[in-house]
Amino acid sequence: PKLVYDFTEGNKDLRDLLGGKGANLAEMTNLGLPVPPGFTITTEACRYYLEHGELPGGLAEEIDRHLSALERAMGKRLGQPDDPLLVSVRSGARFSMPGMMETVLNIGLNDESVAGLAAQAGDERFAWDSYRRLVQMFGKTVLGVDGDLFEDALEAAKKAKGTDQDTDLDAADLRGLVGTFKQIVREHAGRDFPTDPREQLDLAIKAVFTSWNAPRAVLYRRQERIPADLGTAVNVVAMVFGNMGMDSGTGVAFTRDPATGRQGVYGDYLQNAQGEDVVAGIRNTVPLTELERLDPRSYAELLRIMETLENHYRDMCDIEFTIERGKLWMLQTRVGKRTAAAAFRIACQLLDQGLIDEDEAVARVTGDQLAQLMFPRFDAAQADGSKLLTTGMNASPGAAVGKAVFSSERAVELAGQGQDVILVRRETNPDDLAGMVAARGVLTSRGGKTSHAAVVARGMGKTCVCGAEELDVDVRAARFTAPGGVTVQEGETISIDGTTGRVYLGEVPVEDSPVVRYFEGALDPGEGDELVQAVHRIMRHADARARLGVRANADTPEDAARARRFGARGIGLCRTEHMFLGDRRRLVEQLILAETDDERRTALAALEPLQRADFEGILEAMDGLPVTIRLIDPPLHEFLPDLTELAVKVALAGGDADPRDRKLLEAVRRLHEQNPMLGLRGVRLGLVIPGLFAMQVRAIAHAAARRVAAGGDPRPEIMIPLVGAVQELEAVRDEARGVLAEVREETGVDVPALIGTMIELPRAALTAGQIAEAAEFFSFGTNDLTQTTWGFSRDDVEAAFFGRYLELGVFGVSPFETLDREGVGRLVRIAVEEGRATRPDLKLGICGEHGGDPESVHFCHEVGLDYVSCSPFRVPVARLEAGRAAI
Numbered sequence: 001p002k003l004v005y006d007f008t009e010g011n012k013d014l015r016d017l018l019g020g021k022g023a024n025l026a027e028m029t030n031l032g033l034p035v036p037p038g039f040t041i042t043t044e045a046c047r048y049y050l051e052h053g054e055l056p057g058g059l060a061e062e063i064d065r066h067l068s069a070l071e072r073a074m075g076k077r078l079g080q081p082d083d084p085l086l087v088s089v090r091s092g093a094r095f096s097m098p099g100m101m102e103t104v105l106n107i108g109l110n111d112e113s114v115a116g117l118a119a120q121a122g123d124e125r126f127a128w129d130s131y132r133r134l135v136q137m138f139g140k141t142v143l144g145v146d147g148d149l150f151e152d153a154l155e156a157a158k159k160a161k162g163t164d165q166d167t168d169l170d171a172a173d174l175r176g177l178v179g180t181f182k183q184i185v186r187e188h189a190g191r192d193f194p195t196d197p198r199e200q201l202d203l204a205i206k207a208v209f210t211s212w213n214a215p216r217a218v219l220y221r222r223q224e225r226i227p228a229d230l231g232t233a234v235n236v237v238a239m240v241f242g243n244m245g246m247d248s249g250t251g252v253a254f255t256r257d258p259a260t261g262r263q264g265v266y267g268d269y270l271q272n273a274q275g276e277d278v279v280a281g282i283r284n285t286v287p288l289t290e291l292e293r294l295d296p297r298s299y300a301e302l303l304r305i306m307e308t309l310e311n312h313y314r315d316m317c318d319i320e321f322t323i324e325r326g327k328l329w330m331l332q333t334r335v336g337k338r339t340a341a342a343a344f345r346i347a348c349q350l351l352d353q354g355l356i357d358e359d360e361a362v363a364r365v366t367g368d369q370l371a372q373l374m375f376p377r378f379d380a381a382q383a384d385g386s387k388l389l390t391t392g393m394n395a396s397p398g399a400a401v402g403k404a405v406f407s408s409e410r411a412v413e414l415a416g417q418g419q420d421v422i423l424v425r426r427e428t429n430p431d432d433l434a435g436m437v438a439a440r441g442v443l444t445s446r447g448g449k450t451s452h453a454a455v456v457a458r459g460m461g462k463t464c465v466c467g468a469e470e471l472d473v474d475v476r477a478a479r480f481t482a483p484g485g486v487t488v489q490e491g492e493t494i495s496i497d498g499t500t501g502r503v504y505l506g507e508v509p510v511e512d513s514p515v516v517r518y519f520e521g522a523l524d525p526g527e528g529d530e531l532v533q534a535v536h537r538i539m540r541h542a543d544a545r546a547r548l549g550v551r552a553n554a555d556t557p558e559d560a561a562r563a564r565r566f567g568a569r570g571i572g573l574c575r576t577e578h579m580f581l582g583d584r585r586r587l588v589e590q591l592i593l594a595e596t597d598d599e600r601r602t603a604l605a606a607l608e609p610l611q612r613a614d615f616e617g618i619l620e621a622m623d624g625l626p627v628t629i630r631l632i633d634p635p636l637h638e639f640l641p642d643l644t645e646l647a648v649k650v651a652l653a654g655g656d657a658d659p660r661d662r663k664l665l666e667a668v669r670r671l672h673e674q675n676p677m678l679g680l681r682g683v684r685l686g687l688v689i690p691g692l693f694a695m696q697v698r699a700i701a702h703a704a705a706r707r708v709a710a711g712g713d714p715r716p717e718i719m720i721p722l723v724g725a726v727q728e729l730e731a732v733r734d735e736a737r738g739v740l741a742e743v744r745e746e747t748g749v750d751v752p753a754l755i756g757t758m759i760e761l762p763r764a765a766l767t768a769g770q771i772a773e774a775a776e777f778f779s780f781g782t783n784d785l786t787q788t789t790w791g792f793s794r795d796d797v798e799a800a801f802f803g804r805y806l807e808l809g810v811f812g813v814s815p816f817e818t819l820d821r822e823g824v825g826r827l828v829r830i831a832v833e834e835g836r837a838t839r840p841d842l843k844l845g846i847c848g849e850h851g852g853d854p855e856s857v858h859f860c861h862e863v864g865l866d867y868v869s870c871s872p873f874r875v876p877v878a879r880l881e882a883g884r885a886a887i
């Protein structure tokens with residue numbers, strides 16, 4: 001295969017092969033935008049290298065050919081002593097992983113070519129600055145030398161000069177630094193800095209390949225659910241120089257505000273600087289609007305290019321650019337990361353501009369983003385009354401409260417103990433990732449909206465305030481000082497508002513988001529702000545497109561009513577076990593302790609009216625919509641006292657022990673199970689304890705009859721859990737039908753009630769063709785189906801070893817979070833096919849927690865289920881994803 005593509009040969013649709021950066025550099029090149037020439041080595045070459053430890057055959061020759069072409073185009077050779085071509089070697093994967101992998105600038109410099117560069121540019125200082133950057137970056141990235149050693153040497157040089165600005169170092173200082181840096185390399189890398197430009201290039205390419213597996217990149221991918229085996233492409237790009245003086249510089253920009261979606265000029269610019277200086281927060285940047293004054297021609301051209309890019313990509317883009325002595329160069333673009341609110345606003349703005357249609361607008365937002373918008377935020381009145389420490393930049397929205405911590409390690413440690421923490425740093429770098437993951441929010445005192453902290457937090461949906469410059473953060477002493485001398489020590493609680501940028505001392509109470517109030521029906525979309533209106537428009541279209549229905553898992557009339565307001569079209573799972581808790585425990589105990597049929601009947605008779613009232617309430621809340629009621633599922637001993645506690649109580653009481661306690665203890669011992677999850681529960685209870693299921697069915701039937709009498713439209717569906725064989729289902733179905741017929745006789749009301757089953761055991765899925773003979777509907781209980789298919793006990797394994805499994809790539813995400821398509825999903829497919837073959841009008845749904853997981857919703861759409869059911873709060877997310885799945 002072709003392993004190297006010139007920028008003129010690629011395009012934006014080749015992201016798998018060329019990575020996002022390479023594909024978009026090619027796209028910009030072909031749009032005629034000013035991109036320095038270069039070429040891209042494919043992800044395929046990287047995968048080969050990582051697997052075999054050597055470059056694929058033919059790659060060296062292809063690189064030779066493309067390098068020669070680049071040299072011809074530029075009219076100079078790589079590292080040519082009197083006039084060197086310099087290149088950057090840049091990582092760039094399919095999915096953007098900001099700052100996670102490596103890039104080396106200024107490849108091609110050595111002791112001879114540095115003089116050539118100085119002569120060509122007429123600038124000694126610039127040439128030595130470029131050279132010291134090369135030795136530093138190459139030493140750290142390619143040769144694995146601790147980066148702090150270089151930073152410390154740089155600091156020392158500035159100190160000796162009595163300055164804290166890089167730009168105050170002159171050519172001689174920088175020449176001295178190059179010597180020091182080379183010495184550091186020699187001591188710590190066990191080799192000299194390579195002077196042969198081609199060797200530099202080859203080593204850098206391999207280092208970029210290898211950086212795919214750097215620990216922080218691995219962690220980031222896991223966090224962002226990016227597959228581990230994609231590999232990175234490598235871009236070799238002719239250097240352009242932003243460090244050639246004050247008429248040069250480098251910057252980053254968004255075509256719209258990534259926090260709100262508003263159109264305009266958003267970005268940062270830094271004069272006389274190269275590459276990473278802007279994002280690293282090393283020197284203070286100026287807002288991009290300043291460029292209009294500094295270099296009006298480049299500014300105007302930049303605005304034109306930004307418009308071209310927006311129209312071309314039909315989306316908000318972010319860009320990196322450099323100005324070399326008044327000439328603008330584009331170094332990167334991509335469809336920009338944005339906050340959830342901006343995603344909804346931008347989708348509707350682009351719709352209004354006619355750049356995209358309604359389907360596309362729905363496709364442009366995600367259920368995860370919608371979920372973020374439903375997070376609570378600070379109560380404005382309470383916030384007003386709180387002590388405002390400072391206001392920074394609103395980098396990533398949300399409200400976060402926690403204890404201030406000052407290092408990634410502490411954040412991980414305290415979060416591991418279950419505490420909420422806010423990670424406070426001067427600025428973050430990729431090594432802080434673990435702490436950012438662990439923290440509720442991130443606060444930095446330096447860096448703008450394009451800083452590492454801001455970009456990464458936005459990507460994770462984590463609240464972030466950055467660039468709070470008034471704060472004096474002392475990481476070593478683990479404290480920060482705010483204006484007015486207020487000092488916050490590690491462990492003190494602060495509240496940060498990523499929507500406004502405000503930082504408060506202490507805990508500020510939070511309130512519902514307006515999006516939730518809109519879903520609740522408490523806020524008319526017409527009266528809402530731009531965001532609420534955007535959500536409303538997108539949801540309307542998603543609902544219109546969805547084929548998959550959305551129901552809710554709800555056990556109480558209140559939950560049912562809320563789910564309905566959130567747009568649920570019925571209940572997919574009403575659990576009945578909570579109806580046996582509280583005061584009713586005594587009745588359950590009576591049932592379990594019953595020694596005669598009479599005693600048992602008495603206990604059941606006492607439970608029945610209570611259950612009937614519960615069902616009436618829920619059927620009323622969901623009037624006109626289906627309500628799937630699951631008969632009791634958990635093992636009965638869950639309703640009894642704890643074995644040890646009771647045994648101790650009886651033993652302590654000795655001869656005076658309550659006889660009832662003794663009997664209870666006996667029962668608890670008798671019912672004790674080694675593996676309750678696989679024990680006497682579900683349909684097995686119905687078969688072993690006479691009258692239990694019948695009582696529940698009677699309660700349902702009577703509740704429905706009463707609803708009819710009251711003019712309602714009840715639609716109960718009776719669901720039998722944990723069936724593994726059709727014979728089990730037939731037995732309880734026949735009993736249930738008998739009960740329904742009796743109630744019909746008694747009340748004179750014909751209550752239609754479907755009888756169906758959960759599919760949550762592999763055997764049920766594999767014999768679904770038979771089970772469908774006795775079931776009018778299936779509901780996939782994917783929590784249990786995942787447990788029983790993998791043989792994982794969810795309560796035990798997640799904490800025990802899922803971390804290790806994720807690391808090893810056994811799965812990319814917990815199968816309890818996202819449905820495992822290959823295993824559990826295969827069983828679902830089989831059951832759908834064979835069930836429908838037996839009974840074409842079989843109703844099919846899912847009621848595991850997967851019903852609210854975006855990826856799993858798409859799976860349910862694909863296999864042709866009729867509905868998903870999820871917790872009330874996830875209903876809007878599932879509706880949106882059901883619409884997206886249909887587009």
Ligand code: ADP
Pocket residue numbers: 036087088089090091098099100101102103105237238239240241242274275276320321322331332
């Ligand atoms: P990242 O993926 O971390 O953004 P990049 O490959 O984009 O890394 O490069 C890091 C920095 O170096 C960026 O600011 C980029 O604009 C700059 N840079 C990369 N290549 C060149 C080049 N050929 N000329 C000038 N600056 C460059």
Ligand code: MG
Pocket residue numbers: 320332
């Ligand atoms: Mg970049």
Ligand code: MG
Pocket residue numbers: 633721760781783784
């Ligand atoms: Mg179950």
